Amino acid sequence: MRSEEEMRTAIHRYADMIRKICFIHMKQESDVDDVFQSVFLKYAKQSSFHDDEHEKAWLIRVTINECHDTLTTWFRRKVILSDELESYAPGVTSMHSTMLDAVLHLKPNYRNVIYLYYYEGYKIREIADILQKKENTIHTWLKRAKDDLKIMLGGDDLD
Amino acid sequence: MTNPLKDLDQLHASEETKEKTLQYVLSKQRHKKTLPIWQGALVCAISVLLVMLWQPWKVDDLPTKPTSPAAIASTITLDVNPSMELSVDAQHRILQTKAYNKDAKQILASIDLKNKELDEALTLLFANATYQKYLANGILEVGIYADDAALQKSLEEEIGAYLKSNATAKRYHCASIDSKTHEAAKTHHTSQGKYRVIEQIRSYDAAYTIEELSNYSMKKLYALLEQYDDSAVPEGCHSERAHESNQETHHQNRHHGNHD
Numbered sequence: 001m002r003s004e005e006e007m008r009t010a011i012h013r014y015a016d017m018i019r020k021i022c023f024i025h026m027k028q029e030s031d032v033d034d035v036f037q038s039v040f041l042k043y044a045k046q047s048s049f050h051d052d053e054h055e056k057a058w059l060i061r062v063t064i065n066e067c068h069d070t071l072t073t074w075f076r077r078k079v080i081l082s083d084e085l086e087s088y089a090p091g092v093t094s095m096h097s098t099m100l101d102a103v104l105h106l107k108p109n110y111r112n113v114i115y116l117y118y119y120e121g122y123k124i125r126e127i128a129d130i131l132q133k134k135e136n137t138i139h140t141w142l143k144r145a146k147d148d149l150k151i152m153l154g155g156d157d158l159d
Numbered sequence: 160m161t162n163p164l165k166d167l168d169q170l171h172a173s174e175e176t177k178e179k180t181l182q183y184v185l186s187k188q189r190h191k192k193t194l195p196i197w198q199g200a201l202v203c204a205i206s207v208l209l210v211m212l213w214q215p216w217k218v219d220d221l222p223t224k225p226t227s228p229a230a231i232a233s234t235i236t237l238d239v240n241p242s243m244e245l246s247v248d249a250q251h252r253i254l255q256t257k258a259y260n261k262d263a264k265q266i267l268a269s270i271d272l273k274n275k276e277l278d279e280a281l282t283l284l285f286a287n288a289t290y291q292k293y294l295a296n297g298i299l300e301v302g303i304y305a306d307d308a309a310l311q312k313s314l315e316e317e318i319g320a321y322l323k324s325n326a327t328a329k330r331y332h333c334a335s336i337d338s339k340t341h342e343a344a345k346t347h348h349t350s351q352g353k354y355r356v357i358e359q360i361r362s363y364d365a366a367y368t369i370e371e372l373s374n375y376s377m378k379k380l381y382a383l384l385e386q387y388d389d390s391a392v393p394e395g396c397h398s399e400r401a402h403e404s405n406q407e408t409h410h411q412n413r414h415h416g417n418h419d
Contacts, residue, residue: 004185015172024164032176065368068368
């Protein structure tokens with residue numbers, strides 16, 4: 001288990017990143033705290049990392065999995081929730097641009113790839129490592145995500 | 160290059176969420192430290208209660224209850240990539256079969272193992288052409304669970320001997336499963352043998368989900384476990400490279416031996 005100081009540093013360093021991953025996957029603001037707690041509890045139990053990059057990649061992967069698990073539980077409970085983002089805290093929804101809205105309408109795997117490639121600046125090989133998929137799969141997802149975005153944005157390319 | 164998620168720059172985690180998370184993790188850590196004392200006390204209390212209720216000193220007075228021949232006494236899981244479960248009675252007869260994935264469903268649809276003796280069922284299964292292909296390229300994991308420890312041991316010995324004498328499964332591992340793993344595997348709708356290895360992997364890297372690893376073949380699971388702890392992988396279940404390297408070392412040692 002990690003010390004309080006280590007936990008405080010990690011939360012301070014990675015909270016914004018985790019918040020962003022939650023935002024692109026979760027529809028409910030109330031689920032975000034659950035994801036944060038699960039992710040950092042696992043982090044506290046994780047013995048060590050090779051370096052900062054390994055630590056960051058590990059946290060991205062765990063957060064994506066936690067978001068997925070929370071959503072699965074959410075469906076299992078058969079709770080009917082709004083598909084709109086109004087359930088998010090005030091201020092979050094107001095920042096939406098057409099582009100961000102379009103990304104949020106992509107399939108979860110495509111959203112992950114777009115986030116990791118464009119926002120975090122990871123290379124295809126690195127994304128493949130984080131998501132534990134083949135490089136070809138990531139290439140395909142990225143291409144399809146861009147194609148879908150192009151259609152949604154009325155013909156505008158990302159590149 | 161346009162960053163379609165540029166707007167996320169404005170999004171930050173609230174201080175409240177950060178503080179709540181920190182307090183949650185710290186409280187869990189504190190709770191974990193005190194838990195063993197509580198657990199110990201609880202286990203003692205329950206044990207005393209059970210002994211008082213059961214009164215083992217009077218066990219000889221109890222009427223002998225015949226075991227129903229149709230009762231499931233043990234579950235045996237076989238995982239390569241096809242993942243299946245055989246439920247057997249105390250006489251080692253197959254009462255029911257269960258497929259955990261599509262590959263197993265296809266195989267079990269082509270052979271009828273019900274009411275067969277265990278060795279007969281294994282012979283039928285291993286003679287199946289599709290199953291043989293999986294065995295030839297993969298690793299077979301057999302997990303045995305029974306409430307009765309003696310039955311569990313006898314099944315492990317019987318299956319172990321069968322696998323040893325049968326050349327179809329070149330790489331295999333056969334082990335008894337404890338009740339905790341058996342119950343947890345049931346909860347996650349995963350075969351108990353595979354679940355045991357999944358939990359080993361997750362003890363090294365909690366980033367993996369059970370759902371994700373359940374879709375891996377045994378060969379892939381052992382290759383992954385090998386990356387974390389080579390010694391946790393049973394003999395004969397190492398990855399091809401490690402396997403070949405071992406063979407080579409073995410060969411070299413023998414070669415040296417001949418010249419010494």
